[in-house]
Amino acid sequence: MSSKVARILKSRELRATNVREKILELFIDAPKAITHRDIELAFDYIDRITLYRTLKAFEEKGLIHKIEDGSGVAKYARCIDNCDEDHHHDDHVHFHCNDCGDTFCVEEVEVPYIKSPSKHLVTKTTIVLNGTCEQCQ
Amino acid sequence: MSSKVARILKSRELRATNVREKILELFIDAPKAITHRDIELAFDYIDRITLYRTLKAFEEKGLIHKIEDGSGVAKYARCIDNCDEDHHHDDHVHFHCNDCGDTFCVEEVEVPYIKSPSKHLVTKTTIVLNGTCEQCQ
DNA sequence: TATCGTGTTGCAACGGTGTTGCAATAAATT
DNA sequence: AATTTATTGCAACACCGTTGCAACACGATA
Numbered sequence: 001m002s003s004k005v006a007r008i009l010k011s012r013e014l015r016a017t018n019v020r021e022k023i024l025e026l027f028i029d030a031p032k033a034i035t036h037r038d039i040e041l042a043f044d045y046i047d048r049i050t051l052y053r054t055l056k057a058f059e060e061k062g063l064i065h066k067i068e069d070g071s072g073v074a075k076y077a078r079c080i081d082n083c084d085e086d087h088h089h090d091d092h093v094h095f096h097c098n099d100c101g102d103t104f105c106v107e108e109v110e111v112p113y114i115k116s117p118s119k120h121l122v123t124k125t126t127i128v129l130n131g132t133c134e135q136c137q
Numbered sequence: 138m139s140s141k142v143a144r145i146l147k148s149r150e151l152r153a154t155n156v157r158e159k160i161l162e163l164f165i166d167a168p169k170a171i172t173h174r175d176i177e178l179a180f181d182y183i184d185r186i187t188l189y190r191t192l193k194a195f196e197e198k199g200l201i202h203k204i205e206d207g208s209g210v211a212k213y214a215r216c217i218d219n220c221d222e223d224h225h226h227d228d229h230v231h232f233h234c235n236d237c238g239d240t241f242c243v244e245e246v247e248v249p250y251i252k253s254p255s256k257h258l259v260t261k262t263t264i265v266l267n268g269t270c271e272q273c274q
Numbered sequence: 275t276a277t278c279g280t281g282t283t284g285c286a287a288c289g290g291t292g293t294t295g296c297a298a299t300a301a302a303t304t
Numbered sequence: 305a306a307t308t309t310a311t312t313g314c315a316a317c318a319c320c321g322t323t324g325c326a327a328c329a330c331g332a333t334a
Contacts, residue, residue, distance in 0.1 A: 015301055015310060036291080047313050052292065054311090068207040070263060072321090073291075095257050106254050114264065117243055119271035120232050126207060127251065128263045134256040152281060152330055173320080184284050189321065191282090209292090210320075 012061040019046065023054055024063065033067050033075035033094070033103040069096040069103045069128050077105050091125075097133035104133070149198040156183065160191055161200065170204050170212035170231070170240040206233035206240045206265050214242050228262075234270035241270070 005024045006016035014020060026034065026042055036055065040046055055076055058064045067075045093109040096102075106129070116122040142161045143153035151157060163171065163179055173192065177183055192213055195201045204212045230246040233239075243266070253259040 017301070017311065019312075048291090049293085049314080050312055057311095068205065070205040093251065095254070095259070097257070098260075104257075106257075108254055109251065112249065112251070114230065114246065114249070114266065116266055116268075117232070117245055120234070120241075120243075120266070120268055121270075121274060122232070122266045122268040123235075124267040126265045126267065129251065129253055129257070129259045130261040130263065131253075131257055131259040133258075137258060154282065154330075156283075185320090186285080186322080187283050194282095 008063070012063060014057060014061055014063075019050060020054055020058075023051070024058070027058075027064060027076070027078040030077070031104075033069075033077040033105065035073050035075050037073070067094050067103055067105075067128075068126070069094060070130070071096065071101060071103070075103050077103075080107065093127045093129055095129045095131070095133065097136055098130055099132055099136040102133060102135075145200070149200060151194060151198055151200075156187060157191055157195075160188075161195070164195075164201055164213070164215040167214070168241075170206075170214040170242065172210050172212050174210070204231050204240055204242075204265075205263070206231060207267070208233065208238060208240070212240050214240075230264045230266055232266045232268070232270065234273055235267055236269055236273040239270060239272075 003016075003021065005021045005028070008024060009016045009020055022043070023039060026039055036048075036051060039051060040048070055064070055066075059066055059076070062079055064076045065079050067077060069075060091111045093106045093111060095104045095106050097104075111125045111127050114122075114125055140153075140158065142158045142165070145161060146153045146157055159180070160176060163176060173185075173188060176188060177185070192201070192203075196203055196213070199216055201213045202216050204214060206212060228248050230243045230248060232241045232243050248262045248264050251259075251262055
């Protein structure tokens with residue numbers, strides 16, 4: 001019988017391999033957005049390239065979304081359940097702590113509609129809040 | 138007699154060198170945010186490290202502000218005149234075109250106040266609009 | 275205008291991030 | 305169990321960004 005993570009993977013047309021199952025578990029357990037490096041450290045060893053491709057595959061299949069919080073390195077967090085390949089429900093705000101560097105999804109705060117200058121066509125809005133997180137205060 | 142750019146540099150406690158004058162001119166003339174590479178290409182030759190340090194110095198002195206538009210590479214744009222060392226007036230929205238990759242300051246649109254989740258202390262808010270710019274439509 | 279101190283530049287060397295191509299391997303299907 | 309196809313792991317590479325150090329130029333002072 002398949003594990004829970006294996007079923008999730010298969011539902012997204014992703015083969016349930018050891019690497020992927022473990023990575024997906026990390027995402028499910030993580031209370032914050034995690035980096036490529038965080039995942040590498042959680043393994044005894046994992047090939048960097050494989051990890052890059054796994055993250056890309058997860059993102060394409062709507063399992064995770066990528067967050068650019070201005071720290072210079074990409075972070076990833078699990079999408080809430082109703083994300084799919086065509087549409088990511090990552091239209092919430094993200095919070096980045098300047099002290100510990102952690103980044104969190106702020107699901108409660110939706111990205112507001114921002115009136116754009118007429119000449120540009122806006123299709124997506126990204127908002128990152130910076131400051132000090134609960135832990136660091 | 139000092140050139141205009143030399144005077145600007147000196148007013149920020151930056152020595153007026155050839156490299157800096159030319160770079161500042163590029164910023165003054167640029168209609169959009171420019172990258173490290175853009176500047177390199179504008180010179181016959183410029184040392185990469187010098188450029189990195191010049192950009193950092195300009196940023197610290199409030200001449201330019203750094204923009205992370207999610208494209209992966211840092212972009213820089215000139216601050217409007219009343220920026221200073223302590224406070225950057227870059228609290229406007231930026232627009233990033235997904236087609237040409239260009240990024241523009243949208244000075245007209247100020248970053249709105251976003252109600253933050255109570256547990257985190259928010260000190261800065263970054264907003265990047267994505268879409269198609271006027272040129273690319 | 276010659277000298278001097280300090281800021282700036284340019285070079286060497288390095289670490290991190292991310293990508294592509296290819297061969298070996300493992301998963302799902304029959 | 306065999307086959308097909310996706311996935312993995314390795315090699316090699318390109319780019320971004322930083323630090324340390326020596327050489328140099330700016331701006332001030334005499």
